[in-house]
Structure formats: C-alpha cells, structure tokens
Amino acid sequence: MGLKRYIFRRLLLIIPVLIGVSIIIFSLTRMAGDPAAAYINEKMNASQIADVYQKYHFNEPVYVQYFYWLNGILNLDWGWSKTATMPVTDAIAYYLPATFELALTSIIIAIIAGIALGTTSAVKKNRPFDHTTRVISLIGVSIPVFWLGLLLLLVFYAQLGLFPKGGRYSDIFILTGVTKNLVTGFMTVDSLIMGNLNFFADVIWHLILPAVTLSFSSIALILRMQRNSMLEVLHLDYIKTARAKGVPERAVIRKHARRNALIPTTTVVGLAFGGLLSGAVLTESIFQWPGLGRWSAKSILRMDTASILGFCLLIAFIYVIANLVVDIMYAYLDPRVKLG
Amino acid sequence: MEGSAPAAKKRGMSKKLLAVIVVAVLLIAAIAAAVLVLGNQGKSEQADNWLDKGFNLEIFYNSGNTARQTACELIKSGLESLNPGKIKITVTPLEWSNYLEYRKTGKMAAMFLGWAPDYADPDDYLQPFYLSGGTYASMIGYNNATLDAMIAAAAAELDDTQRAALYKEISMDMYEECIYVWTAQANNFAAQRNWVEGYAYNPMYSNLYYYSLSKTEAAADTTTFRYASIDGNAESFDPVVDYETVGGELLQNVYETLVWYNGTSSSDLIPMLATEVPTIENGGISADGLTYTFNIRSGVEFSDGTPMTAEDVKYSFDRGLMYNDPHGPFWMYGQVLIPDYYNYGMATFTDAGVMQPEITQAMCDAAIWVVDSDTVQFNLTQPYPAFLSTLAFNAGSIVSKSYVEADGGLSKNGYTFMSTHMMGTGPFVLGDFATDAYYNLDRNDNYWREPAALAHVIISQVPEVGTRILQLQNGDVDAAAIPRDKKTTLEAMEGVVLRTGSPSFNVDFLGLNQKLNLTGANPDLTNVPSDFFADKNVRLAFAHAFKYSTYIENTLQGTALQPNGAIPKGMFGYSADVPIYDYNLEKAKEYLKAAKLPAGTSSASALDEVVAAIARFEL
Numbered sequence: 001m002g003l004k005r006y007i008f009r010r011l012l013l014i015i016p017v018l019i020g021v022s023i024i025i026f027s028l029t030r031m032a033g034d035p036a037a038a039y040i041n042e043k044m045n046a047s048q049i050a051d052v053y054q055k056y057h058f059n060e061p062v063y064v065q066y067f068y069w070l071n072g073i074l075n076l077d078w079g080w081s082k083t084a085t086m087p088v089t090d091a092i093a094y095y096l097p098a099t100f101e102l103a104l105t106s107i108i109i110a111i112i113a114g115i116a117l118g119t120t121s122a123v124k125k126n127r128p129f130d131h132t133t134r135v136i137s138l139i140g141v142s143i144p145v146f147w148l149g150l151l152l153l154l155v156f157y158a159q160l161g162l163f164p165k166g167g168r169y170s171d172i173f174i175l176t177g178v179t180k181n182l183v184t185g186f187m188t189v190d191s192l193i194m195g196n197l198n199f200f201a202d203v204i205w206h207l208i209l210p211a212v213t214l215s216f217s218s219i220a221l222i223l224r225m226q227r228n229s230m231l232e233v234l235h236l237d238y239i240k241t242a243r244a245k246g247v248p249e250r251a252v253i254r255k256h257a258r259r260n261a262l263i264p265t266t267t268v269v270g271l272a273f274g275g276l277l278s279g280a281v282l283t284e285s286i287f288q289w290p291g292l293g294r295w296s297a298k299s300i301l302r303m304d305t306a307s308i309l310g311f312c313l314l315i316a317f318i319y320v321i322a323n324l325v326v327d328i329m330y331a332y333l334d335p336r337v338k339l340g
Numbered sequence: 341m342e343g344s345a346p347a348a349k350k351r352g353m354s355k356k357l358l359a360v361i362v363v364a365v366l367l368i369a370a371i372a373a374a375v376l377v378l379g380n381q382g383k384s385e386q387a388d389n390w391l392d393k394g395f396n397l398e399i400f401y402n403s404g405n406t407a408r409q410t411a412c413e414l415i416k417s418g419l420e421s422l423n424p425g426k427i428k429i430t431v432t433p434l435e436w437s438n439y440l441e442y443r444k445t446g447k448m449a450a451m452f453l454g455w456a457p458d459y460a461d462p463d464d465y466l467q468p469f470y471l472s473g474g475t476y477a478s479m480i481g482y483n484n485a486t487l488d489a490m491i492a493a494a495a496a497e498l499d500d501t502q503r504a505a506l507y508k509e510i511s512m513d514m515y516e517e518c519i520y521v522w523t524a525q526a527n528n529f530a531a532q533r534n535w536v537e538g539y540a541y542n543p544m545y546s547n548l549y550y551y552s553l554s555k556t557e558a559a560a561d562t563t564t565f566r567y568a569s570i571d572g573n574a575e576s577f578d579p580v581v582d583y584e585t586v587g588g589e590l591l592q593n594v595y596e597t598l599v600w601y602n603g604t605s606s607s608d609l610i611p612m613l614a615t616e617v618p619t620i621e622n623g624g625i626s627a628d629g630l631t632y633t634f635n636i637r638s639g640v641e642f643s644d645g646t647p648m649t650a651e652d653v654k655y656s657f658d659r660g661l662m663y664n665d666p667h668g669p670f671w672m673y674g675q676v677l678i679p680d681y682y683n684y685g686m687a688t689f690t691d692a693g694v695m696q697p698e699i700t701q702a703m704c705d706a707a708i709w710v711v712d713s714d715t716v717q718f719n720l721t722q723p724y725p726a727f728l729s730t731l732a733f734n735a736g737s738i739v740s741k742s743y744v745e746a747d748g749g750l751s752k753n754g755y756t757f758m759s760t761h762m763m764g765t766g767p768f769v770l771g772d773f774a775t776d777a778y779y780n781l782d783r784n785d786n787y788w789r790e791p792a793a794l795a796h797v798i799i800s801q802v803p804e805v806g807t808r809i810l811q812l813q814n815g816d817v818d819a820a821a822i823p824r825d826k827k828t829t830l831e832a833m834e835g836v837v838l839r840t841g842s843p844s845f846n847v848d849f850l851g852l853n854q855k856l857n858l859t860g861a862n863p864d865l866t867n868v869p870s871d872f873f874a875d876k877n878v879r880l881a882f883a884h885a886f887k888y889s890t891y892i893e894n895t896l897q898g899t900a901l902q903p904n905g906a907i908p909k910g911m912f913g914y915s916a917d918v919p920i921y922d923y924n925l926e927k928a929k930e931y932l933k934a935a936k937l938p939a940g941t942s943s944a945s946a947l948d949e950v951v952a953a954i955a956r957f958e959l
Binding site: 034036037039040044046047048049051052083084085086091094095146150153154157158165166167168171174175177179180284285286287288290294295298301302303 | 440571774778802804816817
C-alpha cells in the first residue's frame, strides 16, 4: 500500500518537472535562432515566408506561442517533425523502440560485465586481475565512442566478416516482405510474434556490435562503482561474522557482500540507462541505427523545434522514471530503506 | 651690499627666464615642425580610396560546409594581402536558422552560397540571381529594370537561336557588371563498384536513375542494387509536395513525366508519357507559344494495371495546382498556367478534411484540358519555352487518378495518403521503407518499356562516411555517397571506380550585398558603408582576389570548373565566349584603388591627423 502511494506521488511529481523543462527548452529554442527556419526553404519568396510565420504563430509573443504549443501537447498534437517527416508523437513511437532495444541490450552487457569484473577486482584487490580491470575501465571511459565503433566495424565487419554492416536487420528481410509485418517496432519482440526465428537471430546479430560499443563506458562506470562498494562492504563486521561462522567464501562474496554492494551501483546503472535511452548519436550514426539520438541531433541542427521539444519532454520523463525505478530497487535490495 | 643681493638674484632669474624662453621656443618650433611634417605626410598619404583606407568586412558561409569555409579563407588571404594591416576580413560560419534571420534583415555583407536548378533552363538561374525580387537578387539588394526586361524577353523568346543570343548578351553584360563572384561549378562525383554498368550522369537527375543500371557477373548479387546514401529522409512521396533530392530520387524512378531528359543531355528532351516532344514545327506548340498539345502514349499502364490516360495527366497537374504548397515545387507550373499566380495561397481544409482551394478547379480547367483520351492541352499565360523543361522535373510526375481517388482523392486524407504511397508508370514500384533507415524499390514487371535489369534497389541511409567507405570497400553496397575530399582514398581502393568529369548544374558563388543593413554592426568586423558593393570597382577587386585554381584543384580535388557566370556549362544559353575573372592581385589593387571613398565620409579630417600625430608622439 505504502509503495503504491509512493509511486503515485512520485508520478505526480513528473508534471511540475515536465512543465519546468518545457518552459526552459521552449524559451531556449525561441532564443537560439529563428524557429521558422525548419519550415522555410531557399526557394520561397517573401510572402510565402510571411505565411509560415502566420501559420505557426512565430510572430506572436513567446508566451503566447508557448500556450499554443502546450495546448497542442495536451491534445496529443505534438507538432510535425520536419526531420522525421511525421508527427512528433509518431516519431517518438518509431525511434523509441529502436533506442530502447539497443540501450537495454547494452545495459545488460554492461551490468553483467561490470558487476562480475568489479566484484572480482575487489576480491583480488591489487593483484594482476585488479590492475587489468583498472586499465580496461580507464580505457572504457576515455575511448572516443566513434573511434571504438569504427574500429569494431573495421575489424569484425570489414576484416573478419563476423558481424553485419549495420542497420537493424539484413536486406533479405526487406526483400522478402518480412519487415512489412512489424507490429511493435521492437525487432526482437516482432520477430518472436511472427515466429520467425531466422529473423530473431538476425536481429540479435545486428544488435551485438552497436550494443558492445555503447556498453563500453557503462561497463567502466559500473565496474569501478561495484569494486569500491565491494571493498567497503568486505570490511564490515557482518562479513567477518559470516566468515567466522564458517560460511564458505563463495557464499560470503555472492550472498552477503555482493548483494549489499549493489546498492550504490544501482544508482549508477539507473542513470547510465537513462543516458543510453536518450540516444547515442555517434553509435547510432556509425551503425545506421534509426534511434532517438540521431533524430534529436538532426532536429537540433535544423532548428526543428517541434522535434526538439518533444524529445526533451520524453527524456525528462525517462529520467524521472529511471530515478523512480532506482529508488524502488533500493527498497528491494535494502530492506532498511522505507519508501513513502 | 644689501642692495646688490637682490640685483644679483634678479640677474640670475632673468638668465633662467631667458633659458626657459629659449627652450620653450625651441620646443614649440620642434612640435610645429613635427606636426607640419607629419601633417604633410598624412596629406600626401590621405586615403581617398578603399585600397589605402582599408576596411573591415565579415564574410559568411553556412557552418559545416568545409569547402565554402576554405573559399572564405582564400578570398580573405587574397584581400588582406592587398594592404596588410588595413584590410581585415573576418570569416563567420552561420547556422541555417541564423542565416535565415541575417538574410531576411540584409545583414550579411558577403556570403558564400550555392544554387542548384529546378529545371534545366537559364531562366531558373537568371530569375533568382538577377531579376528584381529574385531569391538572391533581393538578398544582395540588386535591381535593374533594364536587365529585368532583358530577362523577361529572353524567357519568352520562342526562337532557340535568338534566345541563346539573348542569354549570351545578358551573360556578357553581367560579366562586365560583376554582381557575383562565381567560384565553382562542381562536376559529378560518384563512387561505385566496378561491376556497375550503364551509369550515365545527367545533371538534372536526383542521384541515380536505376532503369539504366545493371550489374555484371562479377557481383555476388546481380539483381539487387544497394546504395549507401547520406542521412536524410524524403520530405514526401507526393510529387506535388516533395522538393528535395532524397524524395526526388524515388519520384524519378517510380513516376514518369510527359517528357524526360535524353541520356546525359538535359536540354535535348525526349518524349516519355507523351508520344513526341511538342515544337512549333510539329504543331505541338501554337505559333504564339501559348498552347502546348501532348499526345499521350497509349498502352501505358500504372503498376497496378490501370491504363494511363489524358485524364490522369490533367488530374496530376490539377491536384498540384489546387493544393499549391508554398514549400513545394508547383510554383513552376502555376507561374505560367494561372494568371496572377502569386496572389493565390495554399489550399485550406475544413475540419472534415474537405479541400477549399484558392486556385479553383475552374481556373485549372482554363489552363489544362483533355481533348480526348489520348490528348491533353496546356494553355500558358505567357510564352515560356522553359515550360517543357519544367515538365521534365519530378513535380510533373503523372499519378494514377483512380488510385488517388480510391484513397481520399482531393481531400486532406487523400494528400496525406499520397505522402507515403506511390502509384506511377515508372520502371520501379515503392517497396518497404523505414525512416532514417532505407527505401526499397522493386522492379515494375508491368512496365511499358523493357523491364529494368535490376529487380530490387535498396537505398540505405548511412550517416557515417567511414561506414559508407567500409561498405563500398567490402562490396556490400554497389555505390555510395562519398565526399570529394576522400578522392585519393577511393582512387586507391580496389574494385571501386570514380565516375567524375561531367559538370553538374550546381554553381557556388560569393554574394556581395549592395544594400547592407548596418544596424547593430560591429565596426571591428564590418566598417564599410551600406553601399560598399554598389561600387563596381570594389566588386571587381573581390573577383580578382579569389584564388580560383587553388580552390578548384585543392579544395574540390579538381572535380569542378570555374564558371563564367550564372548560366552553367552544359545548360542551354551557356556561352563559352563569356570570359572568366583571373586571380590577379595587381588588378585587384588597381580596382580597389579606383574605388573612391564616398564624399564627406572620405578619409580622416586634418584635425584628426594632428590628433593622431600627437597621439603617436605621446606613445
């Protein structure tokens, strides 16, 4: 009961957050340049340009424009995304699954690798394994993602031919009409709905390289966080007690230490996942991934304000939810934490 | 002795006084001499021209365009070397949204830009560049009533020989006037695998015309053509709305027009959905140049099997004219088919989605009518020989009336439907597509000519150029969009051929604003008067200060040529006799020297010179 009320209260808090975000972003887009730019092309004459200002209310005061926009948002008319050439709501529905699928795969890789490596490094503190992971995580956070992505593509696609050239699936599924029957936009889900295991395997095959590229910096973060928090936990009295009781070392590490060490790591995972969901421009560009990152970057470059605003609202929403999930995870991992 | 002391003191004082007076006189004389000398020097050097006076000027380009950035740097170094320290050029990148604002307010003194035509006719260059109120003419504050009349006369001239002569005359005059600095006309630049056959470059194509392409046995897959394109979506699949090249490529492969470009030639049109290209000689064009008659090819079917008739032709143009999208291309028909076309706006729709056009069906009926099922006539408001070229543009695509009518027709729903659906007579049909990912075209097996050699085309969007290069190198794509600066990489790549050498119709130029808006201008960046570029000598100096050969050979890797004016090489009306400006700093100096400062504001006054001289003294 307490949890339900807590979640409800937190969800209510989203509203002022979104209003705040929208006011800031709206003001910024109106300050940064001419919002009409996205609707005007080189070949239009003066009267046609004037019509654009009229139609989109660009010649009215900013606060009036804001209310026109807010009214649209509430009526589920988020405007037209010139960049995606579809309504902003459709664009979000189109890009979000692609990004979500990639982010989820990548965070799963990061969690598994990060926690395993972090835990082991803590146990083998200052031994060669620990030094190796330290170097790996240092490289992980400092390597430019576009360089890593291109390198992986060069080696695993161009040289070894182990992975595909990019995109979400192979051309053959386009030519055989499989891709005309997509339902959700989550390719892994759609392929299973269709019962097409070849397609499913192909989708996973396409996910790996971009997901690994994207997971690299998260692995480093999670690894370091888990290592430090493990080190702290391993010095606590209850661990000593467990060992004194004669609990096998494996069980001490897995059951007693690791679970408790996960609490601070969860925060990092939550934030990292939020970050991955807001799109990864460079990874998406290198691997031809039709995701939120590319959409938002292109929208910003062409001053497509409807898209920018829709994207920012979505990201604010995702972050609020991610934080909420992290808080709930706390309660699950640590019974002492009371929500409410 | 008592009295002698003051006397001696007095003597001593007068001696001192004398010394002071002498020193003072000497000093005054020295200052006077200095002022005189320096003043004279100032006078002998007094600048009455822009070369000696010098100036600060800001030159703009659209941010991200590295070639144009280099162009800016080149003219900067040329101009600054004319009078080092006194001429200061600042190069400024502009985002599109800011560029628009600057352009609207006339705040750009000089800017590098490029123009690509809509239809292959010189009028599509002279209108924007020189006609009063034209896109660029208005941007640089240029108008010339005599020239306007010449442009109108040339556009309406029915005799080709005379028309060409008129364009040559205009080009010669404009060479003398030097309104713009023409920096480059790019050549085509296409990277393909060597198993691709049948490639013919036409400057009016939107990228590739897949009908002529095929693949040899050397390719692993000979039936599917894969193209790695840059990032970007088609605006719309509707020919009356789409006005960019991504959509243009789809339109030109799925739809067909009445007349079409002949291979690599864009001026020599061939009949496509018409049985012949109308001329005055064959009676297709009336003697007054106002009525165009097209006999429609019989036996042509849309890809769904419905026959294409004159009704479809009329319907295709009617639905574009009535919709009249201001962002779209239909102005090119409206301007010659609808009287006072520019008084009419875009159609509106009722809440129920019923169209309320400003250009009515009756107005369309007065311009286009079906004579019989195989014949359609167009009635122009003025003679306009470029009309045939406009019909070859994608906007003139013939859509299936029955297909559109089955899905909303001329209503809000109908237009929305057509933005994502295509039904044409062309060699390909639209297959699957995904935003930011790919477009797939499949062969139209019901095609009225020999079906295409390729069974499928996949145009995938690959934003990262490094990925595109890898894909081309691996042979996973047959062609890829790769920028010119990668020329050497491509040349070294095995199995890859570069198709280059034919001029495109894209011209790059430096616009010189003759009516500069100086409101809020920073004198450190721009301190010239608003009519700085109204002086022909200044413009000529700029034209001679640009290192054309460096730009073309180094920056554009030799894949361009220097234009001699607005009308590009290969276009009807181009004349090789029109000279080009050379990079010649001596000439540039002469012209800038001949560019006199406006009276009154000329150089610094004599008093300023003295103040300046004293200031230098103090330093």
